[in-house]
Amino acid sequence: MSDRIESGEAIHALFGGTFDPIHYGHLKPVEALAQEVGLNRITLLPNHVPPHRPQPEANTQQRLEMVKLAVAGNPLFSVDERELHRLAPSYTIDTLEEIRHEQGEKIPLAFIIGQDSLLTLHYWHRWQSLLDYCHLLVCARPGYTDKLDTPELEHWLEQHRTTNIDNLKQQANGLIYLAHTPLLDISATDIRRRKHNGISLDDLLPPTVQQYIEQQGLYR
Numbered sequence: 001m002s003d004r005i006e007s008g009e010a011i012h013a014l015f016g017g018t019f020d021p022i023h024y025g026h027l028k029p030v031e032a033l034a035q036e037v038g039l040n041r042i043t044l045l046p047n048h049v050p051p052h053r054p055q056p057e058a059n060t061q062q063r064l065e066m067v068k069l070a071v072a073g074n075p076l077f078s079v080d081e082r083e084l085h086r087l088a089p090s091y092t093i094d095t096l097e098e099i100r101h102e103q104g105e106k107i108p109l110a111f112i113i114g115q116d117s118l119l120t121l122h123y124w125h126r127w128q129s130l131l132d133y134c135h136l137l138v139c140a141r142p143g144y145t146d147k148l149d150t151p152e153l154e155h156w157l158e159q160h161r162t163t164n165i166d167n168l169k170q171q172a173n174g175l176i177y178l179a180h181t182p183l184l185d186i187s188a189t190d191i192r193r194r195k196h197n198g199i200s201l202d203d204l205l206p207p208t209v210q211q212y213i214e215q216q217g218l219y220r
């Protein structure tokens, strides 16, 4: 499937997450990534049953609503609800298979993850097949280095890594790009903990999402 595309095609980037809640640690690095790589289309994919973690605190509808509020009016983003209709764990490979089927073989598809997700990628369902469907774009995250503990993952990264952005547009899938995005020390875990402890969430997530959290009485 990784035929070269002579003219270079716009990349359709996907960004999956539990988003409990969505925050600036998601939005700002990904917006910077769009600049760095030249993305004009990012599809957010909130999951229903996250594969490798306990059920989220906010329910699926609330997490979806927060994602929608966070990107309302921003033409870079759209929201795809397909994983919400799946009762089984939201394995990324299943979603990629579907989207690749819908978009055809030529469009470059990319799945965005944070550095922490890269470190545990070898636990993902059929992880070695992910690149059959997409590129992986990895955003830097404070506290996580490029050093991978597992030789198998390290080898896989070295085999597929590119530093050339043009390659991401000329191939439909198969590459890993470690981006130079800004480091934001924000996590949903910390936001939930702050809210439990009555600490301000200012500057951690969009005001509309903060208002929604208040209004719904989330993370008390």
Ligand SMILES: Nc1ncnc2c1ncn2[C@@H]1O[C@H](COP(=O)(O)OP(=O)(O)OP(=O)(O)O)[C@@H](O)[C@H]1O
Pocket: 016, 017, 018, 019, 020, 024, 025, 026, 029, 112, 113, 114, 115, 116, 117, 139, 140, 141, 142, 184, 185, 186, 187, 188, 189, 190
């Ligand atoms: N501050 C951040 N910088 C870079 N990437 C991030 C950051 N926060 C989350 N991500 C990435 O966004 C994706 C979705 O993350 P997720 O919704 O689990 O957020 P989280 O803040 O890590 O949540 P939690 O603290 O509940 O584990 C993952 O690929 C994760 O690596």
Ligand SMILES: O=C(O)c1ccc[n+]([C@@H]2O[C@H](COP(=O)([O-])O)[C@@H](O)[C@H]2O)c1
Pocket: 015, 016, 017, 018, 019, 045, 047, 050, 051, 052, 053, 090, 091, 092, 093, 117, 123, 124, 125
């Ligand atoms: O496919 C898998 O096995 C898999 C394992 C862990 C996480 N993921 C996906 O990776 C994205 C980020 O996950 P999380 O748990 O950090 O929100 C989200 O879209 C998950 O569905 C996917």
